Amino acid sequence: MTIQLDFAAVFAEWPMLLTGVTWTLALTTASVLVGTLLGIACAWVRARGFGSALAPAWLAVPVGAYVEVIRNTPFIVQLFFIFFGLPAAGFRLSAESASFLAMVINLGAYATEIIRAGLEATPKGQLEAAQSLALNRWQIFTRVVLPPALKKVWPSMVSQIIIVMLGSSVCGQISTQELSYAADLIQSRNFRSFESFIVVGAMYLLLSIGIRLWLNWLGTNVLFGRR
Amino acid sequence: MVDFSLWDIVRNLLLAARWTVLLSVIAFVGGGLVGLLLVTLRLSKLPGTTPVVTAYVQIFQGVPLLVQLFLAYYGLGLLGINTSPWVAAGAGLTLYTSAFLAEIWRGCVESIPRGQWEASASLALNFREQLRYVIAPQALRIAVPPTVGFLVQVIKGTALASVIGFMELTKVGKTIANATFSPFLIFSCVAILYFLLCYPVSLYAKRLERKFHAHR
Numbered sequence: 092m093t094i095q096l097d098f099a100a101v102f103a104e105w106p107m108l109l110t111g112v113t114w115t116l117a118l119t120t121a122s123v124l125v126g127t128l129l130g131i132a133c134a135w136v137r138a139r140g141f142g143s144a145l146a147p148a149w150l151a152v153p154v155g156a157y158v159e160v161i162r163n164t165p166f167i168v169q170l171f172f173i174f175f176g177l178p179a180a181g182f183r184l185s186a187e188s189a190s191f192l193a194m195v196i197n198l199g200a201y202a203t204e205i206i207r208a209g210l211e212a213t214p215k216g217q218l219e220a221a222q223s224l225a226l227n228r229w230q231i232f233t234r235v236v237l238p239p240a241l242k243k244v245w246p247s248m249v250s251q252i253i254i255v256m257l258g259s260s261v262c263g264q265i266s267t268q269e270l271s272y273a274a275d276l277i278q279s280r281n282f283r284s285f286e287s288f289i290v291v292g293a294m295y296l297l298l299s300i301g302i303r304l305w306l307n308w309l310g311t312n313v314l315f316g317r318r
Numbered sequence: 319m320v321d322f323s324l325w326d327i328v329r330n331l332l333l334a335a336r337w338t339v340l341l342s343v344i345a346f347v348g349g350g351l352v353g354l355l356l357v358t359l360r361l362s363k364l365p366g367t368t369p370v371v372t373a374y375v376q377i378f379q380g381v382p383l384l385v386q387l388f389l390a391y392y393g394l395g396l397l398g399i400n401t402s403p404w405v406a407a408g409a410g411l412t413l414y415t416s417a418f419l420a421e422i423w424r425g426c427v428e429s430i431p432r433g434q435w436e437a438s439a440s441l442a443l444n445f446r447e448q449l450r451y452v453i454a455p456q457a458l459r460i461a462v463p464p465t466v467g468f469l470v471q472v473i474k475g476t477a478l479a480s481v482i483g484f485m486e487l488t489k490v491g492k493t494i495a496n497a498t499f500s501p502f503l504i505f506s507c508v509a510i511l512y513f514l515l516c517y518p519v520s521l522y523a524k525r526l527e528r529k530f531h532a533h534r
Binding site for chain 1: 376377379380381382383384385386388389392393395396397470474475477478480481488491492495499500501502504505506508509512513516517520
């Protein structure tokens with residue numbers, strides 16, 4: 092038996108692949124920006140050691156529950172809950188906004204734990220020095236504690252961002268037009284299912300390698316360099 | 319629309335959770351065996367093994383699990399194997415798990431001081447004996463917490479097997495939601511069941527981690 096693979100039939104549908112890559116990158120970028128902010132806010136609440144001096148204590152319980160629930164349930168279930176479940180409760184979303192919301196909530200929970208580890212590694216002397224300079228809470232957090240913490244955990248954040256980008260492939264299941272949805276669409280047109288997913292898989296691989304290199308470069312040269 | 323009592327929903331979901339657990343066990347055991355093979359190959363320093371294992375890990379960590387499962391599903395079909403969702407999901411998740419475990423375990427072995435290898439070599443132990451009697455017992459202790467932690471990822475990963483028609487927790491939840499038109503209730507139940515499966519494992523991993531650090 093010979094297997095004949097026809098990749099040309101897949102590449103002939105390149106506009107769909109292009110749309111897919113665009114959506115994947117757009118969703119990832121947007122959710123990384125918002126999700127990281129959410130993660131910073133939640134990490135501020137959850138960080139221990141010095142955190143009690145910074146954030147109101149009663150916030151710790153709901154934030155802790157949020158982080159544990161999200162980290163211990165599958166992304167696809169979170170997405171289905173938001174897209175299929177919430178409209179039943181009167182909160183209707185388009186596929187794209189549901190995907191965006193699910194990705195933000197998901198990344199937010201993981202980013203919380205990553206950034207928290209960075210915050211908790213702050214030397215006590217840094218805080219005391221900042222306090223002795225009469226900086227207020229907000230200044231201490233944004234100027235003294237947060238920047239070195241983010242720098243410390245940047246490699247873990249990069250890995251998590253890649254995981255979120257790969258996870259966005261699940262959003263195709265609710266008909267968001269990202270890359271894996273494009274593969275599904277292409278194979279439904281030309282019946283080249285294996286080839287479609289090989290091509291799309293290779294594209295994801297290139298994206299993850301490229302994004303990792305770019306973010307590492309960004310971290311050392313732009314975000315946390317020359318300070 | 320079909321009438322389901324709350325008990326009907328919970329009972330069906332619990333029955334489906336059996337397959338989630340079983341698939342997780344298959345993926346974890348299969349992935350562990352393949353992962354072990356990969357780490358051994360990598361450590362053996364036989365010519366050509368390092369780039370092959372590195373590429374393997376990079377591919378399975380850089381391609382979404384969803385796409386891997388579709389590839390396993392359609393790929394096995396191309397090879398003329400009668401693809402049941404069981405075979406495709408089992409194979410896909412095993413390969414995925416093996417790549418991650420191989421990478422975790424490699425880190426554990428590399429954290430063993432170089433001197434341990436040299437000392438065991440100077441005792442005229444061969445590669446197999448060095449690994450078996452000197453390196454593995456030490457690396458194993460370090461490896462347990464992150465390995466248990468990764469089990470949570472595997473359990474959550476099985477939810478994606480629903481996309482190739484595997485009737486596990488997520489797929490059954492979606493099917494019931496379509497029949498009863500009460501997705502809010504059902505996906506809440508599904509999420510709770512996953513949480514009940516994963517959270518104890520997460521806590522256990524965290525406890526192991528703390529225990530290990532306390533010993534040092």
